[in-house]
Amino acid sequence: MAILIDEHTRVVVQGITGRIGRFHTEEMISYGTQVVAGVTPGKGGDTVLDLPVFNTMKEAVAHTGATASIVFVPPPFAADALMEAADAGIRFCACITDGIPMHDMLKVKRYMRRYRAQQKMTLTGPNCAGTISPGRSLLGIMPGHIYLPGRVGVIGRSGTLGYEAASQMKALGLGVSTSVGIGGDPVNGTSFRDHLALFEADPDTDAVVMVGEIGGPQEVEGAEYVRQHMTKPVIAYIAGLSAPKGRKMGHAGAIVSGAGESAQEKIEILTAAGITVAPNPSCIGETVARVLAEHALLGRCSEVGSSPAVGGFSGATNPPIDHLQQHSTREN
Structure with a gap:
């Protein structure tokens, strides 16, 4: 057993259509991570690396049963992406994005208080390398x-x-x-x-x-x-x-x-x-x-x-x- 992620964890990549998101998605798939979809608003219906792209996290979770996400969304929009992931029922989210304004993260912290402990999304980051359970799953840029x-x-x-x-x-x-x-x-x-x-x-x-x-x-x-x-x-x-x-x-x-x-x-x-x-x-x-x-x-x-x-x-x-x-x- 590992904490947070293992070989059964189903992952959505938020910001998969960007250059950085696509690159690290390919790296995670190569490692063995179960990446099942991506989300980029306005790009729903596209595919990236043979993965379906959805407009919203709720759509992605409903269609794939994903329980984890990783965020490669630009700083001005990253806080909204984190709150959207929480609302969609994601249990664990790794936010790689650097440069998110402090007030935006305070907003996210306040927003997360609405959830009971058993429903609250575990968030690592922002400005982090992600999480890895070696030999099982990689959710990050390590x-x-x-x-x-x-x-x-x-x-x-x-x-x-x-x-x-x-x-x-x-x-x-x-x-x-x-x-x-x-x-x-x-x-x-x-x-x-x-x-x-x-x-x-x-x-x-x-x-x-x-x-x-x-x-x-x-x-x-x-x-x-x-x-x-x-x-x-x-x-x-x-x-x-x-x-x-x-x-x-x-x-x-x-x-x-x-x-x-x-x-x-x-x-x-x-x-x-x-x-x-x-x-x-x-x-x-x-x-x-x-x-x-x-x-x-x-x-x-x-x-x-x-x-x-x-x-x-x-x-x-x-x-x-x-x-x-x-x-x-x-x-x-």
Whole structure:
């Protein structure tokens, strides 16, 4: 079992007729994702990559039974696309679009309050890389070949640092159950805390990696959840140790503007909550291996190929366990 998406998830691509939407739709299909339709207002009746295009999300869901969507809609119209997906009954939506105005996302957040918890759409992003359950389904723009199926969950504000964590883990024979990009904007759909709860309840996830950065309260809120509720080991990396206060670092939300938002403060709070923090990005994989070894989970988590292969995915040969043990005990 993975969280959010698996090989049975039926996906609608919002903005499929655009150049970027079409390109990543083809990539997702190649990976094995069940993309069943696209939506672009005014383009209903067309086809893209042999997929039907509908004018509205309600039409697409009614005809295909889709439960997930991915948004490649331009920023001025993206908020409406998100609310339309929620109204159509979509259960999980990944918004890739960057540059959505903050007030538009506040409108989306208010709009979502009308739904009861059991009916509410789970939204990741905006400005995120999407979600992947390796060997099962890809709903995003991640390079699928760097992910190995496994038992470590990944949650990241930064897409590229999430890729780096997965790549380092793969080199050590450690795979990922699901990797979730939550996005780097100040206002987004879900947080570290939301996905930590999902991973804690997932029987196929044994540990979780948090990839955070400066700015905002999400890492601190996640640390509090870990302290109070998590039974599984959590590893983290926080980007931006050298970032000056008041200056953006890449993402719109990566800016230190208040107490508890600097990288050093977050590292101290995470450590106090029992989370092991990697000292630099090149040590993420080794830190994961060391923590797994400390919890007697290394052998279990290095069993490659526990997920079904789809989309031409080929696993990787396990490195010997003693090799992983050497990495896990190396001093950082």
